[in-house]
Amino acid sequence: MMPSSALLSLPMILCLGAAAAGQLTPSRAWPRRWLALMTMVSVTAVGALLLVTVRRNGIQAAQMGGWAAPFGITLVADLLSALMVLVTGLMGLTVVSFSAATLPASREAGAYYPLVLVLVGGVCGAFLTGDLFNLFVWIEVMLGASFVLLALEARQEQLEASIKYMSLSLIGSVVLLCAVGLLYGVAGTLNLADLSVTVPGLGTPRLMTAVSMFFLVAFALKAGAFPLFFWLPASYHTPPAAVTTLFSALLTKVGVYALARVFTLVFTQDARFTSTLLLVMGGLTMVTGVLGAVAQYDVRRLLSFHIISQIGYLIAALGLMTRGALAALIAFLIHYIFAKSALFLVSGATARVTRTYDLHQMGNLYRTQPLLAALFFIPALSLAGVPPFSGFFAKLAIIQAALRTQHWVIAGTAVVVGLLTLFSMMKIWREAFWKAPPENQPQEPNRPLSLGDGVLGPCIAMTTFMVVLGVGAEPLLELADAAAGQLIDPTEYVRAVLRERP
């Protein structure tokens, strides 16, 4: 068995090392592609191993460089982190194989795969770090790679999108850096476990609430929550489908993860105020996201608005702050990463057939691509929360948690937003798959109408996850419950990190 310190640092070492090695290999498609594929396989394996280790032996912590806890570089894996690393590896694998099937060889030969690896490494780092400043750094690593990935093709709309995305993200980063600085000034430490111990004894609850609001704004911006989501629909529809899938699967989730981490571990004194704020924010995010989606006719913009509305569910679940709600949050997070990725991958696959993302221009795909239609139908129903797919159980758990704490408004909002989600999924189904093809469609006689090899593989994998997580929801919910237990009661986390301290 590998020591836990090696296991904890391996995802980042593998990703960054492979990114550097990939950039050093000759500029051809195949070495970079295979290097990226192999790395993602290893990251997935490490994530699985980490999950098994944490499940069996409790929370794992390691100090990079061997400097003891509050001073050194701490990496921690509780069940949530390990689960997220595993999912990140799986998503990386999916996206790399989808890129190999869809991107032109010239794009693959460039800096594309190294950037994807840097992004995945940054995401893994954000999930595993036990220190707020390192969290900031890993988020920057991830964002830096995403800026370049967004603008890699350098088309005009992409440059416009990346300017919006970059400027808003950088504002978020500045706020985050201010928050980190303020917290360090008040508490004198940035180690999460150490903060969890020292903050309650500081005797400045109002100041801590003020600092926590800085974190709330910064992470809510990264997550795409209610008043701060404008960058998301402005940018996510411009890059290739593989990149959009990667972004939607990982970037906003880091924001949600960070919110869950700081508001369960550090800022727990003023729980009533923060939880009310999170609930209001979550509810409004759900509603605005889904209403924005209803009006859209570009598949990718529509799905981007759904990212926002689903983020609302997660933030509302965090606002409930009970063990059941946090378990629901984790189950929903896992389900939703797979569901949304499946939908983006299918939208990329349909665009290969129809050459457009505009719903008006599509039609009749049910006849011409029956398998693709099935692959859209299952995640669409799952996202809307129809049984027996994973979304049903995840959404049910959130609504149950809301009812149990007598938050009727949130429960009602969640149900209504679920119905509206179903409505807009059915809109895609009707427009793209069901209706007769538009008559004025420009018919180019010799354009290829085939999908190409290997495009469906990743879509099938995602949809299979959806069915497996739906039919076999029990183990996932059990795991999520155990992870929520670790979030609610941070003593094990603190003990694992500060073991060496007297």
Added chain:
Amino acid sequence: MNPVVMHTVARMMAPVLLLVSLVLAVRGHDIPGGGFVGGLLAAAAFALQMVAFGRSAARRQLRVHPTRLAAAGLLVALLSGVPAMLEGRSFLSSLWGQVPLPWSDGLKVGTPQLFDVGVYLAVLGTAMSFILGMSRGEETTAPELGR
């Protein structure tokens, strides 16, 4: 116009700047300095060449493509952490050793120095890809960068 002063100064200063950047990188372990500052100063040396002789000349003098240089630096920095892992300690734990020298007590070498070398290369590569990238398009005959 032939900017004689600029050319002369740039030519004379280049070795000095590069040497100082190396000195800074080496002394950085215990006193102010280090790979980051050293790398920046080295990038400044190449930037001066660019101002004096143009973009393609600076690119030629760098010899390696800047992003490859940055990648190599990142790889070296990562590798410097691996020996500690092989010994069963945490990633990036420092290992030190003495290299006996005939004329003195011995030279203290260790993995943090390798890490600094990596940082030096990574910073030089990144800074140069920014600097060269921003000046792209100023020359009418854009030189092929190669990858």
